[in-house]
Amino acid sequence: MVAVVVKVLSLFSLVVGVLSSPLSARSSGDVSAVSHDISFNNWGGLSSLSGFDNFYGSNDFYGSRNEQIIIVEQEQVCSVQEVVIIQQQLAIIQEFAKRIITQQICDVETQVIVLEQFHGNFRQFRNDVSRQSGRSIGYDHNVASMIGQLMNQDGSFNSHDFGFNGTDIGKNTVVPSGSNWNNSTSPQNVKSILSSIASNSTTSS
Template sequence: MFAPFVLVLALASVVLSSPLWQRREIRRNADVSLSNWGGFQSLNGFDDFNGVGNFDGSNNVQTVVVQEEQTVCEVQSIEVIQQKLVVLREMVKKVITEQICEVEVQTIVLEQFSSGIGSFSSDLLRQSGRQVGFDSNVASKISQLVNEDGSLSSSDLGFSGSDVGNNTVVAAGSNWNNTTSPSSVQSALTAAQAAAGFVSLPSQTA
């Protein structure tokens, strides 16, 4: 079973259809209703989850919980982290392709998910004004996603999108420095985007 903090880090790193830096520039939570969009009954009540104007949940209020024993970030092997990220990425594909049958609805749901990841990227860069944390109550439900036989559960997990953030945990131990980190993190983002083929790094001469 994945620890809640690992779950959030993993979801933040899922490879999606467009680079996160573009999402920070163009993403808007507009007052657009998608309930029953296109006449698809499977989208009935879509807006009820986060609310109209809160497509990806990034407008949710965060309430940071005080823990008796504070969660602390612990460095793990990068290969182990990458393995966990791939498992979660493939689980996202499994949920979307096994439990949604209309490709139009699959597209809308994936965009909602990826937009939320883009929002968390802005949190990591300290650009959103939000705490860099995760909802411990929601993250703890990961064990309820799959039945004992390995099939996907169809049970209601008992929360709404607007509940996300009500139990925010902020892990201690980050190396963020208000003076140096904005520049170093931007460099890291540019390097990652270059590896993904989204941008080109300046040529280096000996």
């Protein structure tokens, strides 16, 4: 029992350390630098973590090494929408993710590991959007199109195998055009935004 408690505390120390590092420090680095050689297959003897590494692989916890294959023929153009609508849409996805984690995982250790993997993937995308990673700013069309299959008609989760692994994400990448990125001004603007957020986070903590 003591050994299990020690393992849980070690896990929380690992995750909290990553999540609590200053935003400005994390934003300037590549997530892939801390995503290698982490294995949680059957961690702590938990059956809920059986096969965990099979999704992205034990050497790519966040999926940051995935290859991007751009689908030019399905290019889309970004459109301007009220920011409150975007915030609402993302809040829906955010709360739905919480529902998935809390309703379909009972082990707190697995909840923490899955949440950090989910969170880390968005940190990687932030680096993409900030032009810090060298990757294209887009999404996997095939995976994104499955969102309508997440729920059954009765409101329950659809728990069938969707037929893809984490290593497949990026093989059908669509890059919407229309971004206002400017090599002269955008890097400084992004740096200023992230610094402001990091400063506010440090002050409020």
